[in-house]
Amino acid sequence: MDASTVPGILDQAHRRTTAGLLMLVTFIAFEAMAVGTAMPTAVAELDGLAWYGWPFSAFLVASVVGMVVGGDAGDRRGPRVALPWGVAAFAAGLLVAGLAGGMAVFVAGRALQGLGAGVMVVLLYVIAGQAYDSSLRPRLFGAISAAWVLPALVGPVLAGLVTTHASWRLVFLGLLPLIVLGALLVLSAGRSLTAPDSPPPPARGRRWWAVLAGLGIAALQYAGQRLDLPAVPVAVVGAAALVAGLRPLLPRGTARVARGLPAVVASRGLLAGAFFGMDALIPLLLTSVHGYSPTAAGLPLTAGAVGWALASQLQGRFARVPRERLLRLGFVLLAVGLAATVLAAVPALGGWPAYLTWAVAGLGMGFGMPSVGVLLLEQSPEHRRGADSAALQIADVTLSALSIGLAGVLVAAATQGLLGLPAAVAASIAVCTALALLGARLAGRAAAPPRAAVPGAGTTLAAS
Known part of the structure; x- marks a missing residue:
């Protein structure tokens, strides 16, 4: 594509794709920023104070797995096929967490959110590579970075107001239609999003390495939260798992x-x-x-x-x-x-x-x-x-x-x-x-x- 014929990321050829991508990024980032504000209230209502760290760890571990799954699916089948699966997992996680009646279900919902978020974040780069000329990518990534930052300005405050004056559940359920809308904009405009002509073979083993790396990160975080003798073996095992898991992934x-x-x-x-x-x-x-x-x-x-x-x-x-x-x-x-x-x-x-x-x-x-x-x-x-x-x-x-x-x-x-x-x-x-x-x-x-x-x-x- 001749860069001189492409005026910007919001021209007629890219407007819907750009809007959809920025919507997805904004709402993923909002969920990441806002959930910490709503978490104390959610945990208290679900009588799960002892599980307080689990929703964060579940999201983190699952997101690492989602990144690998999303990357493999995007390379083999293309983002047009892979993106709906990521959106579906994230939306399902929002629904499960928002309707959870117990802490175990809430943690499962957060894991689904992490899986979907990992898939979507990786596919954003695949879409950027296919749908945008190289001359447009600096401006696109600038807009994506701004979309990540905006929720940091308003996310915690908005989540606090919603939690205080309505319900913490709306922090999750309220994003459902917006996430789906963003995905529809990307898919409706991105007809050129196709799978590679020579896709690589499936690499299912990488998913297990991702699980191992995610568990290693979670173990190190857990050990870092406590400063006692039992934390030492947890940290050692976590570091070993992280190193072993990362080697095939980087x-x-x-x-x-x-x-x-x-x-x-x-x-x-x-x-x-x-x-x-x-x-x-x-x-x-x-x-x-x-x-x-x-x-x-x-x-x-x-x-x-x-x-x-x-x-x-x-x-x-x-x-x-x-x-x-x-x-x-x-x-x-x-x-x-x-x-x-x-x-x-x-x-x-x-x-x-x-x-x-x-x-x-x-x-x-x-x-x-x-x-x-x-x-x-x-x-x-x-x-x-x-x-x-x-x-x-x-x-x-x-x-x-x-x-x-x-x-x-x-x-x-x-x-x-x-x-x-x-x-x-x-x-x-x-x-x-x-x-x-x-x-x-x-x-x-x-x-x-x-x-x-x-x-x-x-x-x-x-x-x-």
Whole structure:
């Protein structure tokens, strides 16, 4: 397709597909952001306080499996066939959770949601590769990033109002018709969404590796929530399961950030791990150390979301700048924002620096995340876009979970008096900043290597 004939992602040829994709992303993100607000009320009503962490873990484990299932289905049968299955699983999960009469059923509903969300998120990349010319992808990923961020601004507040004045069940049931509408828009406009001419053979074994990796993540999260001797073997087993599960799911060379596609996947993990590891701690820091109200403590997250959305739009205008340079810029801004946030951990300063520093970190994510998506589609062959997109999402989930888990260990140590909370936050900032600096140092490797050097690029899966 000649780029000069394509005015934008909202022209007549792409309008419905773009609207449908953005709707799906927005509602998946809303559910992820809003469910935490409704969860305490839901658990209390279902008399399941002892199960409080299970709905989150069930969603996480199932989403990793869904990513692999979605990638395989997209590569073999095409997104037009695979997307309805993901939407159906997510919608079924919303229905089951919204109507649950007991905690076990509620957890099952969350697992279905995770499975469907994993399938849909991966297929978004497959659809972007098929339905949009390469010149449009920076703007498309900018819009997708903004659609992820918007629910962070309104999701928790809206969910809180619905839960308080109506019912927590509407947080789940209310999205049902909107999710279906988004899928119908994509499918009605995407007649060109077809399966590859030479689809790869089914890789059912990858699903079991995904289950193993998901269980490993859940075990590490559980161990991070407790700071006692029984947590040690749980953490060891979880780490072993995670490493074993990831090896067949990620491009070979991901762990050492090998040039090309492995570096792209690793960059996504480094971005997510650096940002979300600290994003989860800022409200706790401001409320516990500085005495902020919950609303005031959440405002830095809003500032970060605004910075993310702004940079997502700006990066789409730099079509002539190599993507790896924009990725490096994103990592640098993220590192600056993270490092400067340590000022908010100083009791004498009152916490106000977080309002500025987290906006800078958000700018970094806005430049970095869309660039990773563009680089992935540039380097992933069509018959492997599903599997490679799944690897990208799995790296995101894994590093985010590990980083947040480490922050949880540090906070737990602070609650037991082993160190002060400001020191625990500063240590977490140091780790996250190191991840961002590592990403900045290695961002150049995300550029596509010379073709002669990678005859099998994207065809071998095994982390090394």
